[in-house]
Amino acid sequence: MTNQEPIPVIVNGAAGKMGREVIKAVAAAEDMTLFGAIDINPEIQGQDVGEVIGCGALEVPIMNDPQPILCAASQEKQPAVMVDFTHPKSVYENVRAAIAYGVRPVVGTTGLSSTQIDELAEFADKASIGCLIIPNFSIGMILLQQAAIQASKYFDHVEIIELHHNQKADAPSGTAIKTAEMLAEMGKTYNPPKVKETETLAGSRGGLADEGIRIHSVRLPGLLAHQEVIFGAPGQIYTLRHDTSDRTCYMPGVLLAIRQVIKLKSLVYGLEKII
Numbered sequence: 001m002t003n004q005e006p007i008p009v010i011v012n013g014a015a016g017k018m019g020r021e022v023i024k025a026v027a028a029a030e031d032m033t034l035f036g037a038i039d040i041n042p043e044i045q046g047q048d049v050g051e052v053i054g055c056g057a058l059e060v061p062i063m064n065d066p067q068p069i070l071c072a073a074s075q076e077k078q079p080a081v082m083v084d085f086t087h088p089k090s091v092y093e094n095v096r097a098a099i100a101y102g103v104r105p106v107v108g109t110t111g112l113s114s115t116q117i118d119e120l121a122e123f124a125d126k127a128s129i130g131c132l133i134i135p136n137f138s139i140g141m142i143l144l145q146q147a148a149i150q151a152s153k154y155f156d157h158v159e160i161i162e163l164h165h166n167q168k169a170d171a172p173s174g175t176a177i178k179t180a181e182m183l184a185e186m187g188k189t190y191n192p193p194k195v196k197e198t199e200t201l202a203g204s205r206g207g208l209a210d211e212g213i214r215i216h217s218v219r220l221p222g223l224l225a226h227q228e229v230i231f232g233a234p235g236q237i238y239t240l241r242h243d244t245s246d247r248t249c250y251m252p253g254v255l256l257a258i259r260q261v262i263k264l265k266s267l268v269y270g271l272e273k274i275i
C-alpha cells in the first residue's frame, strides 16, 4: 500500500452490463474510491448504485445528469477518472464533458469514428489531460492482436469475423475495427483478388476496411464476445480465436487503465500501449 489518496472514479453507464462490473471492481480496489455513478434511466435516479446492481449499499446515488458530479470531481485533490460504458450515441459528448472538467476519461464504449477519436485527441492535448480509448480491455484479445501482427508478415490473405450477443448496438465491433487498423498499419494490402467478385446478396462479403481487410459481424443470443482472425495461404489456414465467457475478464484491464490515465497528458488509443 502507498500513502497516496485513493483515485476518485465516476462510472458512466453504471447500471449497464459493463458498468455494474466496473462498479464492483472499483468498490473492491483499495487504491480507488467510487465517487459517482451516472446512468440515463430516470427510474433509478437517486437510488444507491450498489442496491440497484445487487451488491449491497455503496452510499453512492445514481445520477442522470453528469454535470454536477463532474464538477464535484474537478474539485478533488487527486485527479478524478470517468469510466464510460454507455452507448455509441452519447460517448463523444460524455468524453468532451469530462475533459472540460479536468476529469480523465477511460472509454470502453465503442462506436466512435476515427474522426471523433482525432477530435477528442486534439481536445485532450489542448487541455493536457490523459484520456484512454480502449476498444477491448481483455488481455486475451491484446495477445490475439499481437499474434495477428506477427502472422501478417507471412500471410497476404486475412478476414475477421466478430461474433456478439444481439444487444450490441454497433457493428462492426470496436475490437474488429482496431484489429483491422493494426493489420493495415503493417504496410501492405491484403487479399489481392483472384477473380472478379460479384455479390448476389448485398453485404455477403462483409465490410471492407482499409488495405482490403474484410470484417464480418454475427449477432446472436447465446453469444457474449468472440473474434476470429483467419489467415489463408495456398494449402493452409491459420486461425486466431478469442472467446469471452464472463465480463469480469475486462476488469483487470479497466483497473489498469484507471491507474494509468492519471499519469498521461494526452489521448492514447488501445490497451496494448499501456501494458
Ligand SMILES: NC(=O)C1=CN([C@@H]2O[C@H](COP(=O)(O)OP(=O)(O)OC[C@H]3O[C@@H](n4cnc5c(N)ncnc54)[C@H](OP(=O)(O)O)[C@@H]3O)[C@@H](O)[C@H]2O)C=CC1
Binding pocket: 012, 013, 014, 015, 016, 017, 018, 019, 038, 039, 040, 041, 085, 086, 087, 088, 090, 107, 108, 109, 110, 111, 134, 135, 136, 137, 138, 168, 250
Ligand atoms: N472496451 C471493452 O472491453 C468493452 C466494451 N464494451 C462496450 O461498452 C458499451 C456498453 O456495453 P454494455 O455495458 O454491454 O451496454 P448496456 O446497454 O448493458 O449498458 C449501457 C448503460 O448505459 C446507459 N446509458 C445509455 N446512454 C447513456 C447516457 N447518455 N448517459 C448515461 N448512461 C447511458 C444504459 O441505460 P439504458 O439501458 O436505460 O439505455 C445502460 O444502463 C458498448 O459500446 C460495448 O460495445 C462492452 C464490453 C467490453
Ligand SMILES: O=C(O)C1=N[C@H](C(=O)O)C[C@H](O)C1
Binding pocket: 110, 135, 136, 164, 168, 172, 173, 174, 175, 176, 224, 225, 226
Ligand atoms: O459489446 C460488447 O459486448 C463488446 N464490445 C466491444 C467491442 O465492440 O469490441 C468489446 C468486446 O468485443 C465486447
